Amino acid sequence: MDGIWRIMGSMGASQEEVIPITVFVAILCLCLVVGHLLEENRWLNESITAIIIGCVSGTIILFTSKWTSSHILRFDEELFFIYLLPPIIFNAGFQAKKKALFHNFLTIMLFGVVGVFVSTFIITSGSWFLFPKFSFHGLTPRDFLGIGTIFSSTDTVCTLQVLNQDESPLLYSLVFGEGIVNDATSVVLFNAVQKLQVDKIDGSTVLQVIGDFLYLFSTSTALGIGMGLLTSYALKCFYFGRHSTIREIAVMVLMAYLSYMLSELLELSGILTVFFTGIFMSQYAWYNVTDDSRITTWHVFAMMSSIAETFIFLYVGMDALDIKKWKMSRLSFWDSAGVYGSLMFLIFLGRAAFVFPLSALSNFMNRTSGSSIITFKHQVMILWAGLIRGAVSIALAFKQFTRHGKPLDPPNATVVKTTGLVVLSSTVVFGLFTKPLLNALLPQGTNNQKQNTAEEDMRLPLHSSEESATTNQLDGGLAHLIKRPVYAMHSLWLRFDDNYMRSIFGGPQSNESTVQTWHE
C-alpha cells in the first residue's frame, strides 16, 4: 500500500485516476468473495459486509495517507444519480413480480406516497423543534424540508436480501413495492422542495408541492411506459437477433439507460421512468429476443445492479471515517450525539405514524377480497424494514448540502456527517437484526400466506404464460369491479393485454387459454 502511494506521488494526472479505480475495483472483488463466503451466515448480508469492508479499507487508507483522507473516490451525487442509481432501479422493475405488485397496488401506493408525506412532515417539524435544543442553528426552512425528505427515503435492499419471496410473498411485495415508490416519491418531493423559493410554508406551498408531485409522478410513469413499449416494438419489428444477439442486448441496455436520462433531461423523475421501463421491457421486449439474449439481459441487469449497490455501501463505510467533515462541524460531541439521536427517533416516529394507521386502512379496504390481510407481525416487519436509510439519503444530502462533494459551512457539514452516520448505523444495526426478528415473528413453515408463486426459472423462456389459479377465478365483470376493485382491474387488464398489447408489442401468445396472467 505504501508503494502505491509513493507511486501516486511521482506520477502525473493519469495515475491519479488509475489508483483509486484500481483500489476500488480490487475492494469490490474482495466484497464479492467475502459476500460469497458469508452467504449462509445468520446475521450478515451483502450490504453490511460491504459497509464493514468499506470501514476497514477506510481505516487502512487513512493510515497510509497519514491521516488526511479515508476515501479514495470523492462522492459525487452526479456519479450516483447518473451511473449507479439507474441500473439498480431498472433491475428492480425488470425483475419485479408484477402480479404481486398489481394485487397490492393500493396498499403500496398508500405506504410509498402518503407515508413519505407523513414522514417528511414529522421529521421536518421534529427537527425544527429539536435541533436548536442541541445548539444546532443556521439551517433555513428549505434545509429543514430537505432534511425531512432526505430522512424519509428508506433503503429496503437490506431487508429484501433477507426476505424470501416464496415464503412471505405479501410481505415481500409490500416492502419491495414500497421501497421503489418511496425512492421515487422522496426524490420527486426533494426536487419539488428544492424549487421552493419561499421562507414560509403555508397552505398554498403544500398544495403547490402536491401539484408538482402529481404532475411529475404521472408524466414520469407515462414516459417510462412509452419507452418500454417503444423498445419492445422496435425489437419485435427489427428482430435484431436475426443478425446479431449482441446488438439486441445492446439495444435493451441502451434504451433502458436512455429512458432514465431522457426523463432527467425533461426534469421528470428518472427513477419512476426507468422503473416502469423495466416493468414493460420484461413484460414485452423480453419475449421478442433470442434465448441467449434473455439469459444475458436477465443476468446483466442483475449484475450491474448488484455492483452498483456494493459500490454505494462500500463508499458509505469509507465515508464514515472522513475526518475533514468531522472537524468542520463545530458541534460538541454530546450535541452531535443529540442531533443524531433525535434524527433516529424522528425516523422511527415518522414511520410508526403511518405504518399502523395505513395498514389498518388497507385491511379495511381489502376486507371484502378475503385475502392479503396485513397482520400485526407483518406491520412490525414493514416498520422495521423501513427504518434503514441508504444511498438515496446520502446522495440527496450531498446534493443539497455540499458543492462538489464538499460542505460549504459548519451546519451543512453537520447534516452531511449525521446523514452518513444514520445510514451507517441504521444499515448495520437494523440490518443485523432483520434475520433474527423475521425468524422470531414469522417462523418459516408456519407462514400461511404462501401463494402460487411459481419459482422463476430463467431457462423456461415462457415461464409466465402458465395460468395461475388465483387470477383464473377473477373473471366476473361489474359486480367484481365494485366488490374487489384491484382484482377486477387486474382481470380487465389481462384481457386487454392478451387481446391487444401482446399482439403489438410481443409476449407469449395464448392459443390454448383465453385469460393470460399478467405474468409474475
Added chain:
Amino acid sequence: MDGIWRIMGSMGASQEEVIPITVFVAILCLCLVVGHLLEENRWLNESITAIIIGCVSGTIILFTSKWTSSHILRFDEELFFIYLLPPIIFNAGFQAKKKALFHNFLTIMLFGVVGVFVSTFIITSGSWFLFPKFSFHGLTPRDFLGIGTIFSSTDTVCTLQVLNQDESPLLYSLVFGEGIVNDATSVVLFNAVQKLQVDKIDGSTVLQVIGDFLYLFSTSTALGIGMGLLTSYALKCFYFGRHSTIREIAVMVLMAYLSYMLSELLELSGILTVFFTGIFMSQYAWYNVTDDSRITTWHVFAMMSSIAETFIFLYVGMDALDIKKWKMSRLSFWDSAGVYGSLMFLIFLGRAAFVFPLSALSNFMNRTSGSSIITFKHQVMILWAGLIRGAVSIALAFKQFTRHGKPLDPPNATVVKTTGLVVLSSTVVFGLFTKPLLNALLPQGTNNQKQNTAEEDMRLPLHSSEESATTNQLDGGLAHLIKRPVYAMHSLWLRFDDNYMRSIFGGPQSNESTVQTWHE
C-alpha cells in the same frame, strides 16, 4: 433539437452532464438500428456507419449550436484508455481462436512487433523530411517519434468485420493477431518514446527503447497470464455459482478490468495484460462457471466491446467537423493537404516496407511445415487491412499533442487535426473497398486454406474439447521440434495443459483421449 439547447442554457451543472449523455446514447441506439438494417449491404460496415452518423450528428449539432462546436462530448484520452479500450481488447482475447493464433505465432509477432518498428522508423524520418516542405515547422524530435508511433498503430476492426473466420482462417488469424500485437506494441513504443528526454536519437537511444519495450512486453504478458489464472483458480475454488450466478459474472467482469488497471498502475501495457487475461480466462475460468454465466459473459464482453467501438467511431465522425481545431492550425489549405497527403503516403510506404519482406521470411521459416504459406494475394489483403488508422491513433495523438483535449499551439493543432482526418478518411475509403477487394482477390469457395475450424457454438459448453484432426497428427517429439518448431511447441503445450493446468485451473477434462486441443 433546438428545444434541447434552449433547456441546456437555462439549467445548472446537472443538466450539462445529462444532455450530452442523453444525445450520445440516443445516437448510439440509432447506430445499432442502422447497422442492423445495413447488415447485408455490400460496402458499408458498422464502423463506417458509425462514422457517417457521427458526421451527420456533428453537422446538426454544429448547426443548432450556432457554429460553435460539432461535438457534445469532449474527447478525453483518459476516458478512452480507462473505459473504452479495455473491453475491446479483453473481448478480443476472450473470443480469440487460440489455435490459429498459436500456429501463426511467429508470423504474427514478426508483423506486430518488427513491423511497427519498421513503420515507425519510416514515418518518423519521412515526416521529418517532408513536413518542412509544406511550411510545417515547430515540432520537436520527440514529436516526430510520437507521430511515427501514432501512425504505425493500425485499426483492424473494420477489416475483421468483413473477413470470414471460417472462409479464410489464415488471413483472419494473421490480421487479427497482428492487430492486437500492433496495438500493444505501438502503445508500449509510444510510452517508451514519451519517456525519452533526449533531443538526439542515436544507437544507445534505440537500444534503450528496445530494452524498455522487451521489459514491458514480457512483464505485461506475465501479469495478464497471472491474473487470468488467479481468476480461474478463485472461480474453481469458491464456485460462486453455488449461491449466485450474478456474483460469478461480476467477479469475471471486475477481475478482467482489474488486470488492465493494475497493469496501468504498474506502468506496464494494460492492452497486452488484459488481452492475455482474456485468453486465459476463456481457456480456464470459463469452464468453472455455470452455463448461464458462460452465455452471459460471452455476450456481455462482446456487447461492451461493440458499444465501445461504436462510441469511438461516432466520436471520430463528430470530431471531423471541429472548427476550432481547423482554425487553430495556421497552415494554408494546400499545405494542410500536403501534410495529410505525405502522411497517407508514409503510412502506405511504412506498411509495404515490411509486409512483403516479412511475409517472404515467414514463408521461408514455414517452408518445411507444408502449410500456412502466405500467398501474394494474402499479402495484398494484409497490406490493405493495415492501412486503416483508428481510435488508438486518435487517443495517442490527444495524449501527446493536447492538454485536456485542447491543443496548446498551432503545430500541435495541425497534428491532432490531421490525425482525425487520416483516421476518418482511411476508415471510410479503405473500409468501403475492403469487401470488393476481398471478393476480387479471394473469391469465396475457391479458397483452399479452409481448416477444421468447427463453428463456435455457445450452447455447447465443452465445444472445444473435441480433438481437431490437425493437432492430432502432431505428436512427434524432438524430430518435430526441430522441423516444425511452432507445431511441436503446440503439441508440448497441449500435454502440459492437459496434465497440469486443467486439473488446477479448470477446463474440460479428457477421459477418452490423451491429447487435447488448445481449444479454438
